[in-house]
Amino acid sequence: MKKNSKINKNFIKKKVDLSKALDFLNKDIYNINLVIEKIVNQIKLNGKLLICGNGGSAADAQHLAAEFLVRLRPKINRDPIPAISLALDTSTITACGNDYSFEKLFSRNLQAISNKNDILIVISTSGNSKNILNVLKTARKNKIFSIAFLGNKGGLAKKYCDKSIIVKSTNTATIQECHIFLGHYIFEQVEKKLLKNKFI
Secondary structure (H helix, E strand, O other): OHHHHHHHHHHHHHHHHHHHHHHHHHOOHHHHHHHHHHHHHHHHOOOOEEEEEOOHHHHHHHHHHHHHHOOOOOOOOOOOOOEEEOOOOHHHHHHHHHHOOHHHHHHHHHHHHOOOOOEEEEEOOOOOOHHHHHHHHHHHHOOOEEEEEEEOOOOOHHHHOOEEEEEOOOOHHHHHHHHHHHHHHHHHHHHHHHHHOOOO
8 A cells, every 4th residue: 555655646746747847838838839830931931840859859859750741630631741850760870970970960961951941940858969059050050940849947059049948847757748748739730820821
Protein backbone atom coordinates (compact mmCIF):
# COMPACT_ATOMS: atom_id res chain seq x y z
CA MET A 1 0.00 0.00 0.00
CA LYS A 2 2.85 2.37 0.88
CA LYS A 3 4.51 1.59 -2.44
CA ASN A 4 1.33 2.45 -4.37
CA SER A 5 0.96 5.65 -2.36
CA LYS A 6 4.49 6.71 -3.32
CA ILE A 7 3.79 5.97 -7.01
CA ASN A 8 0.59 8.06 -6.83
CA LYS A 9 2.46 10.97 -5.24
CA ASN A 10 5.11 10.83 -7.96
CA PHE A 11 2.41 10.74 -10.63
CA ILE A 12 0.60 13.73 -9.13
CA LYS A 13 3.86 15.70 -8.82
CA LYS A 14 4.68 14.98 -12.47
CA LYS A 15 1.19 16.05 -13.51
CA VAL A 16 1.44 19.30 -11.48
CA ASP A 17 4.86 20.13 -12.95
CA LEU A 18 3.55 19.62 -16.49
CA SER A 19 0.43 21.72 -15.79
CA LYS A 20 2.54 24.59 -14.44
CA ALA A 21 4.78 24.55 -17.50
CA LEU A 22 1.77 24.56 -19.84
CA ASP A 23 0.26 27.46 -17.89
CA PHE A 24 3.41 29.48 -18.58
CA LEU A 25 3.02 28.71 -22.30
CA ASN A 26 -0.56 29.99 -22.13
CA LYS A 27 0.83 33.37 -21.05
CA ASP A 28 2.88 33.42 -24.25
CA ILE A 29 -0.13 32.87 -26.54
CA TYR A 30 0.35 36.19 -28.37
CA ASN A 31 3.85 35.14 -29.39
CA ILE A 32 2.60 31.67 -30.34
CA ASN A 33 -0.07 33.21 -32.59
CA LEU A 34 2.57 35.35 -34.30
CA VAL A 35 4.57 32.19 -35.01
CA ILE A 36 1.47 30.50 -36.50
CA GLU A 37 0.81 33.46 -38.82
CA LYS A 38 4.45 33.61 -39.90
CA ILE A 39 4.52 29.91 -40.80
CA VAL A 40 1.26 30.22 -42.77
CA ASN A 41 2.55 33.24 -44.69
CA GLN A 42 5.87 31.62 -45.57
CA ILE A 43 4.22 28.39 -46.75
CA LYS A 44 1.96 30.47 -48.98
CA LEU A 45 5.15 31.92 -50.47
CA ASN A 46 6.22 28.34 -51.29
CA GLY A 47 8.54 28.16 -48.29
CA LYS A 48 9.09 25.02 -46.26
CA LEU A 49 9.80 24.16 -42.64
CA LEU A 50 13.30 22.98 -41.72
CA ILE A 51 13.26 21.43 -38.26
CA CYS A 52 16.09 20.20 -36.06
CA GLY A 53 17.04 19.11 -32.55
CA ASN A 54 19.28 16.64 -30.73
CA GLY A 55 18.32 13.35 -29.08
CA GLY A 56 14.66 13.37 -28.07
CA SER A 57 14.30 16.75 -29.78
CA ALA A 58 15.58 15.18 -33.03
CA ALA A 59 12.78 12.64 -32.70
CA ASP A 60 10.30 15.49 -32.18
CA ALA A 61 11.67 17.24 -35.29
CA GLN A 62 11.12 14.11 -37.39
CA HIS A 63 7.72 13.51 -35.78
CA LEU A 64 6.46 17.02 -36.62
CA ALA A 65 7.89 16.98 -40.14
CA ALA A 66 6.14 13.67 -40.82
CA GLU A 67 2.80 15.07 -39.67
CA PHE A 68 3.05 17.94 -42.15
CA LEU A 69 4.26 15.70 -44.97
CA VAL A 70 1.72 12.94 -44.38
CA ARG A 71 -1.20 13.66 -42.05
CA LEU A 72 -1.70 15.42 -38.74
CA ARG A 73 -5.34 14.62 -37.94
CA PRO A 74 -6.86 11.23 -38.83
CA LYS A 75 -9.96 12.56 -40.61
CA ILE A 76 -8.25 15.40 -42.49
CA ASN A 77 -6.89 14.35 -45.86
CA ARG A 78 -5.11 17.20 -47.65
CA ASP A 79 -2.10 17.98 -49.79
CA PRO A 80 1.29 17.56 -48.11
CA ILE A 81 2.84 20.58 -46.39
CA PRO A 82 6.60 20.88 -47.03
CA ALA A 83 8.66 20.10 -43.92
CA ILE A 84 12.05 18.43 -43.50
CA SER A 85 14.10 17.30 -40.52
CA LEU A 86 17.71 18.49 -40.79
CA ALA A 87 18.92 15.30 -39.10
CA LEU A 88 18.45 13.80 -42.53
CA ASP A 89 19.95 10.30 -42.38
CA THR A 90 22.70 8.26 -40.76
CA SER A 91 25.06 8.67 -43.75
CA THR A 92 24.82 12.47 -43.65
CA ILE A 93 25.13 12.59 -39.85
CA THR A 94 28.17 10.32 -39.69
CA ALA A 95 29.87 11.89 -42.72
CA CYS A 96 29.53 15.39 -41.29
CA GLY A 97 30.65 14.24 -37.84
CA ASN A 98 33.67 12.45 -39.30
CA ASP A 99 34.73 14.88 -42.04
CA TYR A 100 33.89 18.20 -40.39
CA SER A 101 32.24 18.14 -36.96
CA PHE A 102 28.89 17.32 -35.42
CA GLU A 103 28.59 21.03 -34.59
CA LYS A 104 28.18 21.79 -38.31
CA LEU A 105 25.53 19.16 -39.06
CA PHE A 106 22.43 21.35 -39.07
CA SER A 107 24.06 24.51 -40.43
CA ARG A 108 25.57 22.62 -43.38
CA ASN A 109 22.24 20.97 -44.23
CA LEU A 110 20.43 24.29 -43.92
CA GLN A 111 22.96 25.90 -46.25
CA ALA A 112 22.42 23.14 -48.81
CA ILE A 113 18.63 23.00 -49.04
CA SER A 114 17.17 26.25 -47.71
CA ASN A 115 15.52 29.05 -49.69
CA LYS A 116 14.72 32.61 -48.65
CA ASN A 117 11.05 31.88 -47.83
CA ASP A 118 11.78 28.88 -45.61
CA ILE A 119 11.42 28.83 -41.83
CA LEU A 120 13.85 27.16 -39.45
CA ILE A 121 12.45 25.61 -36.26
CA VAL A 122 14.98 24.49 -33.65
CA ILE A 123 13.97 22.37 -30.67
CA SER A 124 16.33 22.45 -27.70
CA THR A 125 15.77 21.90 -23.99
CA SER A 126 18.96 23.78 -23.04
CA GLY A 127 19.31 26.27 -25.88
CA ASN A 128 23.08 25.86 -25.68
CA SER A 129 23.90 23.02 -28.09
CA LYS A 130 26.62 24.17 -30.48
CA ASN A 131 24.98 22.72 -33.58
CA ILE A 132 21.75 24.54 -32.67
CA LEU A 133 23.58 27.84 -32.18
CA ASN A 134 25.43 27.36 -35.46
CA VAL A 135 22.29 26.68 -37.49
CA LEU A 136 20.59 29.76 -35.99
CA LYS A 137 23.58 31.91 -36.93
CA THR A 138 23.53 30.46 -40.45
CA ALA A 139 19.81 31.18 -40.75
CA ARG A 140 20.34 34.78 -39.65
CA LYS A 141 23.19 35.21 -42.12
CA ASN A 142 20.99 33.89 -44.94
CA LYS A 143 17.92 35.90 -43.83
CA ILE A 144 15.88 32.78 -43.02
CA PHE A 145 13.30 33.34 -40.28
CA SER A 146 13.99 31.19 -37.23
CA ILE A 147 11.78 29.95 -34.40
CA ALA A 148 13.16 28.27 -31.28
CA PHE A 149 11.32 25.95 -28.88
CA LEU A 150 13.46 26.25 -25.77
CA GLY A 151 13.44 25.39 -22.06
CA ASN A 152 14.44 26.82 -18.68
CA LYS A 153 15.74 30.37 -19.44
CA GLY A 154 16.30 29.78 -23.16
CA GLY A 155 20.08 29.52 -23.13
CA LEU A 156 22.19 31.29 -25.76
CA ALA A 157 19.79 30.29 -28.54
CA LYS A 158 17.28 32.98 -27.63
CA LYS A 159 19.81 35.62 -28.73
CA TYR A 160 20.13 34.19 -32.23
CA CYS A 161 16.54 33.31 -33.17
CA ASP A 162 13.81 35.61 -34.49
CA LYS A 163 11.13 34.18 -32.20
CA SER A 164 11.55 32.04 -29.11
CA ILE A 165 8.96 30.13 -27.12
CA ILE A 166 10.42 29.09 -23.79
CA VAL A 167 9.05 26.38 -21.48
CA LYS A 168 9.70 27.65 -17.94
CA SER A 169 10.94 24.42 -16.42
CA THR A 170 14.29 22.89 -15.46
CA ASN A 171 13.01 19.33 -15.96
CA THR A 172 14.11 17.99 -19.35
CA ALA A 173 11.20 15.55 -19.70
CA THR A 174 8.64 18.26 -18.87
CA ILE A 175 10.23 20.61 -21.41
CA GLN A 176 10.10 17.91 -24.10
CA GLU A 177 6.47 17.12 -23.31
CA CYS A 178 5.59 20.79 -23.66
CA HIS A 179 7.55 21.07 -26.89
CA ILE A 180 5.58 18.29 -28.58
CA PHE A 181 2.31 19.78 -27.25
CA LEU A 182 3.40 23.15 -28.64
CA GLY A 183 4.38 21.63 -31.99
CA HIS A 184 1.05 19.83 -32.33
CA TYR A 185 -0.92 22.96 -31.41
CA ILE A 186 0.98 25.24 -33.80
CA PHE A 187 0.94 22.76 -36.67
CA GLU A 188 -2.78 22.09 -36.26
CA GLN A 189 -3.56 25.83 -36.35
CA VAL A 190 -1.36 26.25 -39.44
CA GLU A 191 -3.14 23.35 -41.13
CA LYS A 192 -6.57 24.83 -40.32
CA LYS A 193 -5.63 28.22 -41.76
CA LEU A 194 -4.17 26.73 -44.94
CA LEU A 195 -7.28 24.61 -45.42
CA LYS A 196 -9.55 27.61 -44.80
CA ASN A 197 -7.64 29.58 -47.44
CA LYS A 198 -7.84 26.57 -49.79
CA PHE A 199 -4.06 26.53 -50.11
CA ILE A 200 -3.90 22.80 -49.43
